Structure formats: structure tokens, C-alpha cells
Amino acid sequence: MREKLSNLYAKDGTKAVLSSLISIVIGLVVGSIIILLVGMGNPSLGLSSAWDGIRLVFGGLFSTGRSAAGTLTFGFNPTNIGNMLFRATPLILTGLSVAVAFKTGLFNIGAPGQYLMSTAATLYVALTIPSESVPTVLIWILAFLSGMLAGALWGAIPGLVKAYLNINEVLACIMTNWIAANLVTWFFDGSALCNTAEFGKTGYVYKTSYNGVETFKMGLDKLFPGSQVNGGIVIAIVMAVLVYILMSKTTLGYELKACGANRHAARYAGIADRRNIVLSMAIAGSLAGAAAALYYLSGNTEFFWSTYQSLPATGFNGIPVALLAVNNPIAVIFTGCFMSILDISGLQLTNLTAYNEYITDVIIATIVYLSAFSLVIRMLLSGRKKHKAAAKTSSAAAETKPAPGRSDGADEKGGEEA
Template sequence: MKEKLQDLYNKNGTRKVLASLISILIGLVVGAIVVIAVGLSKDTITTQGMWDGVKLIFAGILSTGRNAAGQLTWGYNAQSLGNMLFRATPLIMTGLSVAVAYKTGLFNIGAPGQYLMGTMASLMIALSIPTSSVPAWLVWLLAFLGGCLAGALWGAIPGALKALLGINEVLACIMTNWLAANIVTWAFDVSNFKNMVENTKSGYVYKTSFNGVQTAKMGMDKLFPGSQVNGGILIAILVAILVYILINKTTLGYELKACGANRHAARYAGINDRRDIILSMAIAGALAGGGAALYWLAGNTEFYWSTYQSLPSAGFNGIPVALLAVNNPIGVIFTGVFMAMLDIVGVQLTGYTAYNEYITDVIISVIVYLSAFSLVIQMMLPKWKKKGGPNANAEPAAKTAPKPETEKGDKEA
């Protein structure tokens, strides 16, 4: 049993997971230190307030609020857990987007632009097709596929520039991000999808529930009553499993990884590296666009159409999600949920203490930096060596009796 644990610990994959867990733990500890430091610097925050902040950082998702005496209560919080899964849905998809591109040796920093294009396509399709003549579920499916297609086309642009012209994909992605922001702003500015019913929300696009198009709950509302969660999280998990199969069990996945390992060697082996680079970025874009579609087609969120001043954080947050998961599609599910949990913890800090949600941004920043140095953390992990070497448990070899010297006469004979 001990030898099996030693072998498991010494595996490269195990050490990568441990490095990610260490990064998360250090990030949470740093967040707790920040809470204490801020509390000590302000007279308005008591010792109990600091302790409440520390507890929320480590277990805020289980907080049920404050009781009549003003004390934090703990237990199963269906609303917070459901909202966490709802917010995890786009993070899982954008995390998969970054992970797929990385497998091909590409850094997809263009997920925010692909996310925006998926947002525009899915919302316009969902709100423009009348559900009186087309079933709502079919409109939803068309909107989701339209969001994926828009993201794929937008992701293929930096892929083509990289494959055909040798332009660095990071630079191309940055340009396409801001192009997308301006295109989406212009498209909604000239459209009729702006919410003009409420004067205070004239800059927002109608919810898809306005047209009767929204993601089915699939029973999630019964598990997490009062929350925003729907079947989108189940779709995201299914997509993650399909991406894992694509990358690890198919010929295309092998070719993508071969291009990522060594593009020139892959070409020498007969792999069309240019095609695979474009295809990889298109798949990455489709995943980011699909994440946007799942989020905005929920029917309970409104999109602010003046996006040219900023880019969606869900696109950028896919990077730490992929890094923490070591670009493993299955791992992305768990890291996406974890990042969404930190988002909920920020809401808890703002609502129940004198702190605000920006402390969770510090935690995320520390985790991102440490994830980038995961190889260094892996090297720092002690090697679990077997005592006595590989043959320590082997029985000692029997001593052989010395062979008697042969008589000189016998040799001559």
C-alpha cells in the first residue's frame, strides 16, 4: 500500500494537482491576512468582524446570513450554491476555450472577444425569432448554436493570422477583443433589442425571457430553490467531457497535441499544422461563444450593450481556470466552480461584513500568479524516495561457493 502511494505521489499528474492545490491554499491564506491587516488598520472593524471575514473567505459558500443576534449562521445555503453553479457555467466554457488552445501550443487571450461575439449572436437570434411561429426550444437551440458559430468564426481569425502569416496569436487576440467590443456596441446601438420599458434600463438588452426563450431548469431549481441555476451547468459539464474525449481519445486530438508539442515535427510527420492551428482556435472560440450563450440565454440576466469601455471578465477568468486545472478538461469543471465560489464569497463579504468583494480579487490574483509558476512549485515538492532503492525488499542472493582451482594437469589434458 505504501509503495502504491509513493508511486502515485511521484507521478507528474499528481504533482501538478498538488501544485494547484498549494496555489489555492496560499491564495486563501493571503486573503485572510489581507482581511486581518485591513481590520487592524480601521477602528470600525472589531476583532469579531475580522474573524467573520476570515471565516467567510474559507467557508462563505456555506453561510446562511446573520441571525437576530447579529451572528453569522452556517448550513446548507441552496441559493448561494445554485448561484455559484450558475456563475460557474461560463467560466467552465471559457476555461475549456483556453485549455484547448493551449494543447495546440497557443495562448488564447481572445476569449473575451469570442465571448462578446457569442453574446451578440445568441441574443439577436433568441430575440428576433417569434416564438409564436417557432417553438421556444428550437429558438433556444438555434441561438446557442449561433453563439458557438460566432465565437468559432471570431476565434479562427487569430488562428489564421498565426498559421498563414506567422503573427503572434496574443497580439491578434488583443486586437480582435477590442474590435468585438466596438462591433457589439454598434450592433446593439442600431438594433431594436434595447430594453425601453424601464427608463432606468434603457442601456440594457431585453432578457430572453421577454421572448419566452430561456434555458430549461432540468430539475436544478428543485435542488437549489431561489437561485439562478438552470440546466446550463449540466450542458457545460457535458461539453467538458466531450472535449476530454476529443483531446485524449481521437485522432484529431492527437494531431492538435502533436502541433502543440512541436509544430515542425508534426508537419514532418504528415500533419497539416496550419489547418490544426486554425481549427484549434475555432474550437476555442466556439467554446467561449457557447459559454456566453449559456449565460445570457438563462433568461434572468440583462446584457449592457455599451461594452466598448471594458471587456467581459468571464473571458479573462477562463485563463486562471485553465491554469489551475493544468489544462485538463475534467479539472476545468472543478476549478470553474471554485472560481465561481470566490465570486459568491465576495458577495457574502460585502453583504455580511464591513469588507468588500475586492478582497476576493486579491485572492484570485495571487492564485493566478502562483499557477503561472506551477512548475517551480512542482520542483519544490520533495521527492518521495523509496528507502533502500528498488531492490530493498528483495531477498539477499545466496552466496556461491568459490570454484576450486583447476589442476594444471587437467588443463593440459
């Protein structure tokens, strides 16, 4: 049994999972310490309030409010779980977007811009095609594909300048992010998609449900009543599995990773490195586009376009999701859900205690920093294993070493020949 555990521990995948778990635990502990320090430093809060905050950080997903006596209550909360799955959908897809680029040696920091361009394309198609003459299912499919295509085209731009002009993709992505922000603001400012039906909503674009277009629920609304959940989470999981198959089981995936490992060696081996760089960024862009499309096609979310002189946080949040998952497409599903759980915990902190949700931002920031040092954590874990292996080897060598004054077989043979 010990040997099996040792072999399991020796695997790189096990070390990667352990390093991510260590990052998560340290992040949660840091958040708890901050809550405790704030509670102790503020007489109006006290230790009891700090204890409530710590419990919500770890179990906010299962919080059911406060009892008549004012104590926190916990249990199965279908609304929180459903909302967590809804919020996890775009995080999973933006995490996949960043992970695919990472696996091919590129850093897709352009997911926010790809997300924005997809938002504009998705909402335009979903709201302008008349649902009276075209089936809403067909409109939904066209809007979803349009969003993915817009994200892919916008993602291909940094890929092109990287492949043909050797311009760093990070710089190109930052530029395309801000170009996208201004283009989308200009587009909605001059369009007829702004909400004029409701007073004070002119800064918002209509929900897609105004045209009868929204993502099917697939029965999830009955499992999690009162939540925003829909079939988008199922689509995101399916896409994660497809990305895993693409990157791990196909020739194209091998070529993409080969270009990321060593572009010049890949070219020497006959792989079209320039094409694969552009294709990698296009795939990453399409996944970020899918994130925006599923979020706004839900039919219950509004796009507040006038704030987009800044960039959407969802695009950047894909980076910690991918880092925690060590760029594994299947693991991205779980890390996306974990980040969504922290969002729900932050809302519970705001609603049920005197603390605010920004504490969970500190937790996420800590986890991100530690995820960036995950290689160091893995080296420490590997070093511990190597130390044990060295001790075991030296012990075995000591047992087989001949006693002093006793010659081995070769010496005896040599003596006889002499």
C-alpha cells in the same frame, strides 16, 4: 500500503493536483492575512470582524446570514449553491476554451472577444425570431448554435494569421478583442434590441425571456429554490466531457496536441499543421461562444452593452480556471466551480461584513500567480521524491557492498586460475 502511496505520488497527475491545491491554500491564507491586517489596523473593525471575514472566505457558500444576536450563521444554503452553479457555467466553458488552446500549444487570450461576438449573435437570434410562429425550443437551439458559430469564426481569425502569416496569436487575439468590443457596441447602438419598455434601461438589451426564450430548468430550480440556476450547468459539464474525449481518445485530438508539441515535427509526420492550428482556435472560440450563449439565454440576465468599451471579465477568468486545472477538461469543471465559490464568498463579505468583495480578487490573483509557477511547485515535489529515492538507493547499495578484505567470487576464480 506505503508502496502504493509512493507509486501514486510518483504520477505526474498527482503532482499536478497537489500543486493546484497548494496554490489554492496559499491564496486563501493570503486573503485571510489581509483581512486580519485590515481588521487589526482599523479600530472600528477589530479582531471579531476579521474572524467573521475569514470564516466567510472559507465558508461563504454555506453562509445563511446573521442571527438575531448578530452572529454569523452557517448551514445548507440552496440559493447560494444554485447561484454558484449558474456563475460557474460560463467559467467552465471559458476555462475549456483556454485549456484546449493550451493543449495545442496556443494561448487563447481572445476569449473575451469571442464571448462578445457570441453575445451579439445569440441575443439577435433569440430576440428577433418571433416566438408566436416558431417554437421557443427551436429558437433557443438556433440562438445557442449561432453563438457558438460566432465565437468559432472570431476565434479562427488569430488561428489563420498564426498558421499562414506566423503572427503571434496573443497579439492577434488582443486586436480581435478590441475590434469585437467596438463592433458589438456599434451593433447594439443601432439596433432595436435596447430595452425601451423599462424606464432607465436603454443601455441594456432585452432579456431573452421577453421573447419567451430561456434555458430549461431541468428541475434544478426546485433543488435550489430562489437561485438563478438552470440546465446550462448540465450542458457545460457534458461539453467538458466531450472535450476530454476529443482531446484524449480521438485521432483529431492527438493531431492537435502533436502540432502544439512540435509543429514542424507534426508536419514531417504528415499532419496538416496549419489546418490544425486554425481548427484549434476555432474550437476554443466556439467554447467561449457557448459560455456567452448559455449565460444570456438563461432569461434572467441583461446585457449592458454601453460598458463594452472594456472587455468582459468572464473571458479572462477562464485563464486561471484552465491554469488551476492544468488544462485537464474534467478538472476544469471543479476549478470553475471553485472560482464561482470565491465570487459568492465575495458577495457574502460585502453583504455581511464591513469588508468588500475585492478581497476575493486578491485571493484569485494570488492563485493565478502561483498557478503560473505550478511547474516550479511540481519540480519541488519531484525533487523531494528524487531525494528520497536517492537515499533509498544508497542505503540498498551499502547493504550489498562486500566487507573490506573480502574478495568476491570473480576475484577468487581469478586467483585459482592464476
